[in-house]
Amino acid sequence: MSKKGDFEAVRKDIAKLMHQPEYDDGSAGPVLVRLAWHSAGTYDAETDTGGSNGAGMRYEAEGGDPANAGLQHARVFLEPVKEKHSWITYADLWTLAGVVAIKQMGGPEIPWKGGRTDYVDDSKLPPRGRLPDGAQGSDHLRWIFYRMGFNDQEIVALSGAHNLGRCHSDRSGFEGAWVNNPTRFSNQYYRLLLSLQWRKKTLKNGIEQFVNYDEDSETELMMLPTDIALTQDPKFRKWVELYARDKDRFFEDFTKVFDKLVELGIQRDENGEITNSDNENGGYHA
Ligand code: DDH
Numbered sequence: 001m002s003k004k005g006d007f008e009a010v011r012k013d014i015a016k017l018m019h020q021p022e023y024d025d026g027s028a029g030p031v032l033v034r035l036a037w038h039s040a041g042t043y044d045a046e047t048d049t050g051g052s053n054g055a056g057m058r059y060e061a062e063g064g065d066p067a068n069a070g071l072q073h074a075r076v077f078l079e080p081v082k083e084k085h086s087w088i089t090y091a092d093l094w095t096l097a098g099v100v101a102i103k104q105m106g107g108p109e110i111p112w113k114g115g116r117t118d119y120v121d122d123s124k125l126p127p128r129g130r131l132p133d134g135a136q137g138s139d140h141l142r143w144i145f146y147r148m149g150f151n152d153q154e155i156v157a158l159s160g161a162h163n164l165g166r167c168h169s170d171r172s173g174f175e176g177a178w179v180n181n182p183t184r185f186s187n188q189y190y191r192l193l194l195s196l197q198w199r200k201k202t203l204k205n206g207i208e209q210f211v212n213y214d215e216d217s218e219t220e221l222m223m224l225p226t227d228i229a230l231t232q233d234p235k236f237r238k239w240v241e242l243y244a245r246d247k248d249r250f251f252e253d254f255t256k257v258f259d260k261l262v263e264l265g266i267q268r269d270e271n272g273e274i275t276n277s278d279n280e281n282g283g284y285h286a
Contacts, residue, residue, distance in 0.1 A: 004087040007096065007114055013081045014100040020077070027183040028077045029101040030165025035074035036098020036262060037161065038067070039091070042126035043264035045149040050126030051265025053276070055090035055118050067131040070171035091116030095262040102258070105164065107185030108251040110258050115274035116266060124265075134174060134224035135208070138233040141226055148264055150257070156230055156239035157253040158261065163189040167222065173207040176222035187251075190244035193231050198223055 042050030167174035
């Protein structure tokens, strides 16, 4: 047990659990990043509902959303950290784990502030269906991400997280990794989007995704229809081209946009203290 508020101690323990030889590509990192993203990506700016506050994925309504299939692995990885540092909220732990994982995998240092609440405010619960559907195109991407308050450039920068991890047929129905080294954060995703030839492939389960033509490569790489959409829409494509040639610019923009993502719906005063995590305000607590 660490002292309340000692986020450094929590960071160290998250970093220690990253290496998971029995799991996927040997790292808990990618699924931890996806947990952070899905905890925050339910936000709706207009109604100020959803977002990482409340850690709603602990409950069936949100945790059982098919879009969140597989994220229990990330939550299970983090459980010993929560047990050891019981003062930390799940909402803070999940977002912090994403930030630590990105750094551990060679990505940028993303600013992160604590203070989120696990208190569930019933009036802020997001309905299902707020997370993106990989089978769709650019209209859907704008519909989903504009709702959170992101613009075209930010959509493309956020999508660079697909440098990490893989699709699992028993989770999303899609299958495979986007890049050859899916536990190393880089701008490879954008470079491959532009440099490889992508063709549509129908998987055994009937789901369509894109795979590369190159038959010499040992592993088949994949892209979701939403990833390919970024190259087909000119307003998205110009950012794909920029991030493909300028890794530093991608790291810089990704840092800002991931920070913005995990702060959605969190209000802070001038000292950085959260002003909307009042546990006394009705609702229920875990
Ligand atoms: Fe993603 N993502 N994502 N994604 N995502 C999947 C895996 C991972 C979409 C669909 C899928 C973001 C945006 C989008 C990560 C991070 C981020 C999978 C595969 C699907 C499907 C799940 C599975 O089968 O296990 C779609 C659609 C979008 C979009 O419309 C833009 C964003 C914004 C992020 C982010 O982190 C900022 C990561 C990491 C993974 C790999 C997970 C793993 O287990 O490995």
